[in-house]
Amino acid sequence: MIISTERTESDGTATVTLEGRFDAHETADFRRVQDELEADGFETIIVNMTQVEFVDSTALAELVRGMKRARERGGDLILADLSNPVRVILELTRLDSAFQIV
Amino acid sequence: MDLSPELSSMAEALVATNDQLLALYDLSSVSTNSLDEDATVDEILTRSVELLSCDSILVSTNESEHFNGDRSTRQLLDNQPEGLDRSCLAIVQTTNAFGSEAELRALRQKSPFTTGDRKLLSAVLQTALGAIHNSRLHRQSVRQAIVAHDHKTAARVAQLVLPEAPPALPGLEWFARSDPAQAAGGDFFTYAVVDDILHFAVGDVSGKGVAAAMMMTTATTAANASFRDRGCDGPADRLELVSEWTYDHLTNANMFTTLLLGSYRPEDGQLLLSNAGHSPVYVLRQGEPVPSEAHVPPVGVLPITGPDQVECFLAEGDALIVGSDGMVEQESPSDEWFGEDRFTALLSELSHKEAGHIGAALFAEVDDFSDGRSANDDRTLVVIQRKTPTVKQADELTIKADHESLRKIKPWLLTFLSEVPEQELGRIELAVHELTNNCVDHASIADGVVALTGQIEGDTVVIGVKDSGVEFNEAEVTSPDPDVPQVRGYGLMIIEQLADELSYSRQGEHNLWQVTFNRNHHLDGS
Numbered sequence: 001m002i003i004s005t006e007r008t009e010s011d012g013t014a015t016v017t018l019e020g021r022f023d024a025h026e027t028a029d030f031r032r033v034q035d036e037l038e039a040d041g042f043e044t045i046i047v048n049m050t051q052v053e054f055v056d057s058t059a060l061a062e063l064v065r066g067m068k069r070a071r072e073r074g075g076d077l078i079l080a081d082l083s084n085p086v087r088v089i090l091e092l093t094r095l096d097s098a099f100q101i102v
Numbered sequence: 103m104d105l106s107p108e109l110s111s112m113a114e115a116l117v118a119t120n121d122q123l124l125a126l127y128d129l130s131s132v133s134t135n136s137l138d139e140d141a142t143v144d145e146i147l148t149r150s151v152e153l154l155s156c157d158s159i160l161v162s163t164n165e166s167e168h169f170n171g172d173r174s175t176r177q178l179l180d181n182q183p184e185g186l187d188r189s190c191l192a193i194v195q196t197t198n199a200f201g202s203e204a205e206l207r208a209l210r211q212k213s214p215f216t217t218g219d220r221k222l223l224s225a226v227l228q229t230a231l232g233a234i235h236n237s238r239l240h241r242q243s244v245r246q247a248i249v250a251h252d253h254k255t256a257a258r259v260a261q262l263v264l265p266e267a268p269p270a271l272p273g274l275e276w277f278a279r280s281d282p283a284q285a286a287g288g289d290f291f292t293y294a295v296v297d298d299i300l301h302f303a304v305g306d307v308s309g310k311g312v313a314a315a316m317m318m319t320t321a322t323t324a325a326n327a328s329f330r331d332r333g334c335d336g337p338a339d340r341l342e343l344v345s346e347w348t349y350d351h352l353t354n355a356n357m358f359t360t361l362l363l364g365s366y367r368p369e370d371g372q373l374l375l376s377n378a379g380h381s382p383v384y385v386l387r388q389g390e391p392v393p394s395e396a397h398v399p400p401v402g403v404l405p406i407t408g409p410d411q412v413e414c415f416l417a418e419g420d421a422l423i424v425g426s427d428g429m430v431e432q433e434s435p436s437d438e439w440f441g442e443d444r445f446t447a448l449l450s451e452l453s454h455k456e457a458g459h460i461g462a463a464l465f466a467e468v469d470d471f472s473d474g475r476s477a478n479d480d481r482t483l484v485v486i487q488r489k490t491p492t493v494k495q496a497d498e499l500t501i502k503a504d505h506e507s508l509r510k511i512k513p514w515l516l517t518f519l520s521e522v523p524e525q526e527l528g529r530i531e532l533a534v535h536e537l538t539n540n541c542v543d544h545a546s547i548a549d550g551v552v553a554l555t556g557q558i559e560g561d562t563v564v565i566g567v568k569d570s571g572v573e574f575n576e577a578e579v580t581s582p583d584p585d586v587p588q589v590r591g592y593g594l595m596i597i598e599q600l601a602d603e604l605s606y607s608r609q610g611e612h613n614l615w616q617v618t619f620n621r622n623h624h625l626d627g628s
Contacts, residue, residue: 024505024539054512056535057592058505058543064587085528092599098587 001026003033007042014042015080019051024058034066034077043075046102050081055089067099078102125153125222129229139237143168143230150208150226154219157209161230164202168230171209179207189214194224196231204231253312257282260315263322264290270602270620271295272560273368275421277461277485281428281477288314288359289426289480290322294329298369301329301340304380304424304484305361308400317352321359321401324348328363337363337376338411341398345378345406352402360400362424364486366416371488373422376411379403382430382442385414386421389453391446421457421487423449425464428479432468440471457487491560494518499554501538503547503569511535511554518556519563522621530563530619533600536593537567537615547571561621568614574606 002019014037022030037045047063049055067077078100082090090096129146147159147170158171160179169176178186192208192215206227208215215223261282268276280289288307293300303325307317324347328340341363352358360380366373377383379400384391397410416422425445432440448467452460461483468481496518501507512531519527534554541552547569555566582591597604603618 021509023508023535024543025508054531054535056532056539057596058539060592061590067587085532088528089532089596092596093582093592095587095592 001029003029005033005037007037007040011044012042012075013044013046015046015048017048017051021054022049022052022059023054023056027059027062030059030062031066034069038069038073043070043073044078045070045075046078046080048080049086050083052083052086055086057089057093060089060093060095064095064098076100121153125150126225128153129226137237137240139166139234140168142233142237144170146226146230146233147171150223154208154215154222155210155212157211159206159208159223159226161204161206161227163204163231163234166234175209175211179209187211187214191215192220192223194220194227196224196227198231198235206230256312257284257287257315260312260319261287263292263319265292269293269295269300270561271298271300271368272491272562273489274300274366275457275485275487275489277457277483279461279465280426280480280482281465282315282480283428283477284310287480288318289428289482290318291424291482291484292322292325294326296329298367300366300368300486301337301364302366302484302486303344303361303363304426304482305359305401306380306426306428306480306482307359308357310479313355314357317355317357317359320351321348321361325361325363336411337365337374338397338409341376341378341401341409341411342406345401349402349405358400358402360396364422366422366486368488371416371420373414373416373486374411375422376409378406378409380424381427382423382425382445384423384446384449385416386423386449386453387414388417388420389450391423391449391453393446416488418488418490419454421453421460421485423460424482424484426480426482428477428481429464429468429483431478432472432481433475433478434471435473435475440468444471456489457485460487461485489560491562492558494558496556496558499556500551501554503542503550503552505539505542508535508538508542511538514554515556518558522563526619526621529600530565533597533617533619534565534567536597537565537604537617540593541567541569541571541613541615544571544574563619563621565617565619566614567617568612570612573608574613576606 001022004017006015008014016033034045063077070077080102082101128149143161147161147168150156150159151171156171157175158169158179161168182191190209190211194206195203197203204227206223208223264280278291280287280291282289288309291302291304293302305321307314307321324344328334328343331340331343334340334343341361344361344363361378362375362380362383364373364375375394377394377396378398379396381396383394385394394412398406430440430442430445448464452463464483465481499510499514501510511534515527515531515534519530538552538554541547549570553568557564579594580591582595597617601617602620605616607614
């Protein structure tokens with residue numbers, strides 16, 4: 001999976017764009033990126049998922065963990081531009097109502 | 103000679119005529135503003151009372167009365183007492199284009215009505231009648247639209263009882279289609295698979311339209327209930343039962359239904375049929391269409407007791423063809439019937455094709471024959487063909503029990519599921535991935551590997567996942583609460599929603615999971 005990050009210092013928001021497969025093998029990389037952004041003071045992270053081809057329950061759990069952690073710090077983890085596989089798994093687990101999706 | 107009195111009189115007449123024209127214009131504008139009868143006629147009469155300085159006006163038709171003006175004068179209009187000055191009373195009568203009579207009575211006690219006033223009152227009556235007529239036409243068209251909408255809804259609901267998906271039973275090819283001639287139809291088919299046997303019914307309720315469609319749902323429900331009746335020992339028993347359940351209902355409605363009940367056992371090709379007046383029914387054996395005759399009259403004609411049933415065994419490729427009379431009685435633009443000869447000739451031609459091809463070709467031929475002429479009757483066709491499922495076995499895949507190795511699942515699935523549509527492959531991949539991931543995460547696998555097997559049998563895909571980990575304990579699994587997002591526990595929830603079956607067994611030192619997908623289901627990827 002390719003992870004790219006774009007930081008907007010003015011409002012403390014960062015956009016993380018994921019590309020390819022987001023599965024159990026990739027969750028460590030995603031967590032590292034979120035840790036770095038939090039350490040640098042970015043409270044709200046927008047995860048752009050338009051180019052995610054596959055997502056599994058472990059990756060989904062990682063997003064839930066990230067969302068909870070961001071909210072505890074007064075921010076949020078927002079999902080943006082969902083691809084079809086992402087939309088399907090969010091609906092199957094009914095987590096589409098737990099996340100803010102834009 | 104002094105002409106001034108005549109000029110004065112002419113001027114007055116011109117003014118009066120002009121006033122009347124303006125009054126008419128005023129009235130005509132009222133009638134186009136509303137479609138409510140009472141409101142429109144009241145408005146016309148209010149203006150007329152003002153224009154003509156009347157005490158009151160009463161308009162009566164066969165169905166309604168409209169009064170406007172001084173209520174104390176109503177009695178004078180109704181009774182016209184002897185002392186009433188007749189010049190102060192105007193009565194205008196008319197008969198409209200539909201033969202309905204109408205009358206207007208107007209009272210103006212302070213001055214007699216002139217000829218011009220009476221003409222204007224005649225125009226008032228016509229205007230009021232026009233408004234009443236428009237309003238009634240509008241009400242009627244609204245009622246008709248509601249009835250048409252209700253019919254359409256009833257027809258749509260009735261057609262919903264017909265099954266859409268083919269039976270999930272290996273060993274048969276299935277085609278079924280029913281096209282109602284109108285929005286609602288009386289033809290039906292239904293089926294159920296019970297203990298690996300296909301039970302089916304095809305019928306045609308007499309009559310057309312919503313009444314036939316309603317009775318069709320009753321017959322379909324009765325047939326479905328008979329499939330589940332453990333006391334029945336074959337289609338003949340079921341036919342007797344359906345007759346018993348529906349006879350009074352059909353008789354009271356002055357209707358009947360043809361009905362073919364049957365069962366097909368893929369294991370040995372056994373076909374049992376019991377037929378109450380349904381046709382055409384053919385068994386295509388070795389390429390030859392053999393007619394299957396009715397055993398008893400249609401259900402609802404006479405009580406059916408102890409009907410016969412016929413037994414035969416379908417060989418590979420043999421098929422049962424059940425049509426409805428709308429298939430063979432279709433007329434061409436030159437009034438020629440499609441006919442059973444043409445039907446059976448086509449069956450012979452198509453006998454080596456698959457069920458879906460046979461069905462589609464028969465419909466296409468009947469449609470071509472009609473050449474744009476509307477359907478005479480509902481057209482229904484069911485084809486049940488014996489087809490031994492081909493079994494395709496995939497090479498076993500053994501992967502290391504780690505997350506990175508899960509990436510090998512998709513390429514492996516593609517080695518034997520390459521023809522599966524992408525969306526369906528997506529759901530299979532996700533379910534198998536989740537199942538294998540569960541083994542990797544929770545089973546503490548002793549030899550460090552997970553083995554996957556794959557098999558396609560007809561439309562069914564079965565994937566096995568085997569590991570040497572600790573025994574699965576269902577009691578340790580908790581389903582996630584959908585209202586509380588959590589960081590684990592979604593794997594099994596996802597598999598159960600994507601797969602048609604999921605089973606687990608412990609075999610010696612191994613866990614064996616088996617996940618099954620029926621390819622006719624979930625085609626939307628949901």
